[in-house]
């Protein structure tokens with residue numbers, strides 16, 4: 673066994689694949705965050721995601737509201753009872769997110785590709801009682817993904833999971849990031865007790881690919897889904913093309929066929 677793990681213990685809806693994490697790519701305004709969260713909670717979602725510090729490919733775009741948005745996440749928790757999740761990329765992000773009681777931290781694909789950044793994050797998380805999900809590195813390097821998980825585990829993080837968000841490629845004919853399913857499948861073979869969640873939003877990059885990617889993930893036995901959902905996707909400040917309304921997400925989830933013979 674390469675990691676010492678405990679169950680994630682994240683809430684799930686009986687009718688759905690265990691563990692659905694949903695919410696906007698970015699926290700934009702207090703109103704957008706609370707409206708989206710309330711709509712998702714009304715559909716039975718239990719874990720709300722929103723990016724507060726946004727890694728953007730080029731400078732000059734919206735880079736997240738930063739600490740200003742953390743009280744909005746606290747409000748989400750108080751008003752809906754949902755757990756909250758956000759991306760952390762630096763020790764300062766970790767400190768602020770933990771201060772505001774964020775329940776689930778995720779490490780983005782650009783950060784998990786960087787061992788120095790991963791080690792700094794792991795050091796800052798020493799002794800923290802928090803669930804951490806690690807997205808695959810942008811490049812298709814399974815060992816780097818496992819190494820990122822190991823660094824956190826060596827800092828005492830035991831409620832660990834992986835997120836498959838696809839791999840960067842120059843070829844963007846269909847997918848924004850190539851699924852290369854063989855890589856998360858091999859991760860599961862290597863570390864069977866590690867939960868793996870699929871992120872169809874960043875794999876597909878398009879609304880019409882969310883449903884088939886969710887179904888593929890279920891067919892392959894993934895442990896959950898993290899899907900970008902926004903109360904007004906066309907107006908989203910980041911990743912507008914891939915976000916769906918809470919209504920549409922609920923419809924997509926309702927159509928999923930989940931078989932129990934997963935191994």
Ligand code: PEP
Nearest residue numbers: 697723780781782837874
């Ligand atoms: C995100 O989840 O919004 C995000 C920036 O993800 P990734 O690290 O997968 O690009």
Ligand code: MN
Nearest residue numbers: 697900910911
């Ligand atoms: Mn996004």
